[in-house]
Amino acid sequence: MGSIYKNGIGVSIFGESHGEAIGGVIDGFPSGVEIDMDHILWLMDRRRPGKNKMSTTRKETDIPRILSGVFNGFTTGTPISFVIENNNKKSKDYSKLMNTPRPSHGDYSGLIKYKGFNDYRGGGHFSGRLTAPIVFIGALCEQVLNSNGIKVFSKVESIGGIYDTDIESLDAFDIRKLRNKKLPLLSDEIGKKIEESIEEVRKQGDSIGGSVKTYIVGLKAGLGNPIFDNIEGHLARLLFSVPGIKSVEFGLGKDFARSKGSEVNDEFYYENGIVKTYTNNNGGINGGISNGMPIVHTVAMKPTPSIFKNQRTVDLKTGENVDLQIEGRHDPCIVPRAIPVIEAISSIGILDLLVKEGELR
DSSP states (O other): OTTEEESSSEEEEEEOTTSSEEEEEEESOOSSOBOOHHHHHHHHHHHOSSSSTTSOSOOOOOOOEEEESEETTEEOSSOEEEEEEOOOOOGGGGGGGGTSOOTTSSHHHHHHHTTTOSOOGGGGGGSGGGHHHHHHHHHHHHHHHHHTTOEEEEEEEEETTEEOOOOSOOTTOOHHHHHTSSSOOSOHHHHHHHHHHHHHHHHTTOOOOEEEEEEEESOOTTOBOSGGGOHHHHHHHHHTTSTTEEEEEETTGGGGGGOOHHHHOOOEEEETTEEEESOOTTTTEETTEEOSSOEEEEEEEOOOSOOSSOEEEEETTTTEEEEEOOOSOOOSOOHHHHHHHHHHHHHHHHHHHHHHTTOOO
């Protein structure tokens, strides 16, 4: 089933955008982990819609209710199940989409897959609303990773062709300061330009895409496997579960294609008896296995397909070509709200790898 992931740990996601609730189940999660609910709610709030003009006006509290797997504030080791209620639904905005699929959405492919019985309201099970459970699960995973000296965080790399500056050194980098920003990027000046660009697109009834760079710091060398079970494939499979992600790159990614080996090879050196590399062009992975340097990946996100401009589609009932004007509440740029989701899915992937290989402390 497409909504179930099972490897070292198991994750199942359920619900629809305009259903009664969304939620999930986590199987194989370590026991004895103390739940920091304040931190979890803070992470959930970073993804929550309706906070500013850069996101949809749909307002949800996104407070998870844990049903099982936690007792006296600690995980029990049995399946953790939880629900997040949908409180702010406007399903009537989607009534005309039953027969007129929105361009670049899962409406048509889902209708064919499920023989017309799919819930099309707000995208149903295909909606970005389903990323809220991912953030909750990722928040739990992050707590375990942090206790093992591993940090996972993401930043805006670009939006609409406007690029942020790169992190020069990850040593003692202030992750909390970055996460507290409305737009998590380094340059406040570039942030203002990006906000202006998003606002201009919003006023035009359009949307804009971008890219997100993620850093996984503190993972030791030797994790992962070659060929079919390499770290790149392991993380990419999970990253592509996030709606809107269309490409995944590790290290320099596509820039390798226009480089010479002498320009991009990561040469080794010793520092206090630990093997490191002078550069990290390969993003912390060699031969599908971690080399001890930070794992770095970048994802490209397409513009939100729900735009208010007139678009061409088909009427599946009449068999005619028609025009479509989308209504409802939509993000002019999904990148800011996607950042905690990408952090979460990356944390899930790394914890899954550690559990599978028996490397948790």
